[in-house]
Amino acid sequence: MINDCSDLLNNIDRLEAVSETGLFGTEPEAAFTRLNSLATKILKAPVSIFSLIGDKTQFFKSAAGFEITNKTNECPLDLSVCQYALQGKPLSIENTKNHPLFINNPAVQAMNIVGYLGIPVVTKSGHAIGAVCVIDHKKRTWTQEEIDILQDITASFISEIELRQAITKIKNESNLREEFIAIASHELKNPLNALKLQTQMIQKRQSKGKFDLDDNQKFLSNLERQTNRLELLIDDMSDATRLSTGKFSLNKQSMSMNQLVEYTLKNLEEVLFKADCSVKIDFQSELEGRWDSSRIEQVLTNIISNSAKYAAGSPIEITLSKKDNFAVITIKDFGPGIAEENQELIFNKYGRANESDAIQGLGLGLYISRQIVEEHKGTLELTSSIGHGSSFQISLPQSSLAVIP
Ligand code: ADP
Numbered sequence: 001m002i003n004d005c006s007d008l009l010n011n012i013d014r015l016e017a018v019s020e021t022g023l024f025g026t027e028p029e030a031a032f033t034r035l036n037s038l039a040t041k042i043l044k045a046p047v048s049i050f051s052l053i054g055d056k057t058q059f060f061k062s063a064a065g066f067e068i069t070n071k072t073n074e075c076p077l078d079l080s081v082c083q084y085a086l087q088g089k090p091l092s093i094e095n096t097k098n099h100p101l102f103i104n105n106p107a108v109q110a111m112n113i114v115g116y117l118g119i120p121v122v123t124k125s126g127h128a129i130g131a132v133c134v135i136d137h138k139k140r141t142w143t144q145e146e147i148d149i150l151q152d153i154t155a156s157f158i159s160e161i162e163l164r165q166a167i168t169k170i171k172n173e174s175n176l177r178e179e180f181i182a183i184a185s186h187e188l189k190n191p192l193n194a195l196k197l198q199t200q201m202i203q204k205r206q207s208k209g210k211f212d213l214d215d216n217q218k219f220l221s222n223l224e225r226q227t228n229r230l231e232l233l234i235d236d237m238s239d240a241t242r243l244s245t246g247k248f249s250l251n252k253q254s255m256s257m258n259q260l261v262e263y264t265l266k267n268l269e270e271v272l273f274k275a276d277c278s279v280k281i282d283f284q285s286e287l288e289g290r291w292d293s294s295r296i297e298q299v300l301t302n303i304i305s306n307s308a309k310y311a312a313g314s315p316i317e318i319t320l321s322k323k324d325n326f327a328v329i330t331i332k333d334f335g336p337g338i339a340e341e342n343q344e345l346i347f348n349k350y351g352r353a354n355e356s357d358a359i360q361g362l363g364l365g366l367y368i369s370r371q372i373v374e375e376h377k378g379t380l381e382l383t384s385s386i387g388h389g390s391s392f393q394i395s396l397p398q399s400s401l402a403v404i405p
Contacts, residue, residue, distance in 0.1 A: 013125075035160075036063050042149055053129065058074065085118030088122065090150070090151065091118040092116070096114055116134075132153060176350055180350045184233070195227070248371070257288070261281065264297050277308050280315060319332075326395045332389060333389050349363075350364065
């Protein structure tokens, strides 16, 4: 009995898994064709095909005994036999000529498919993405041993697909790392160059005997600013490494969020003043809880200084409220906003929405911030649209029994 599989065919996760193989629509490749050829030889069948099944067509990725060209590499699903192999079990048909599903199928007639054996190609995540089949031009009863052999060959197709995906993942990660190293060296060089310049100027002035107390003060505070910037960049890098290696721990204490917000804003006074950002605070609730105050300060500092950086010249609104045992801190700016397609990306490691070099950053701040909030079993969400500013909402449980609303 063959079941209807239309639900399965249109399943979004299944289609995503097909697309993740990166194989749909690509040329036949020897690594797969060799396995098809092996199947025809061992099973003494004239044809073997490996197909991926999309939502509209069956795509022939590789075959033996059947020539795949740009014209013959796809067939519409209503002509597909392999779609019925997606059900998860081997599909063995002795004779399509007396099978009600295939009797009037022109593709079956054109390819002279009589005996058919198909094994689903199922990914690690459990999605049936296609099938490996062998076809005979005459009636054929498939033995259990033959089914087992084709299952083993299909397992090799799956290993090949997984291997390729692992290589692509490693390549992408390595590209990301290289890109990060380039950005990081650029970012580290900025404060370093400034430090170098300042020291040279001090030396020059001293050698000319033109160095007074005012100069001393000015240079020292500049040096301090640049070393602080360097320290922050290095801290971000080591936090990111600690987070990805699972060596990150919190030091929770009872604290007041209202006081921490005030303290953070005091520390950011100069940054906010320079960015011409006024801050409006709305303390709707007194928020007490057990949190890691220096880590939460890091989150607040990152989000508020991002607003100063990306939304300079516009006001920032900070609201503290309570919702279902959660402390909710909302930081809203009226800057350029973040495009919808970048709204998740910016929380990724090294994720930056703005490719321009004009604004500095490692793309680590929001990644670290979300991890810190999630370590507290809370959430950090963004609402934004281009031209209408960005609003970051931090929700932190006030008691360890709180459940995310
Ligand atoms: P960065 O160090 O690059 O600022 P973040 O992780 O803090 O790293 O931010 C990631 C990206 O998110 C930024 O590069 C920027 O493109 C975008 N972004 C963050 N905050 C804002 C904001 N308030 N307005 C517009 N874009 C923002």
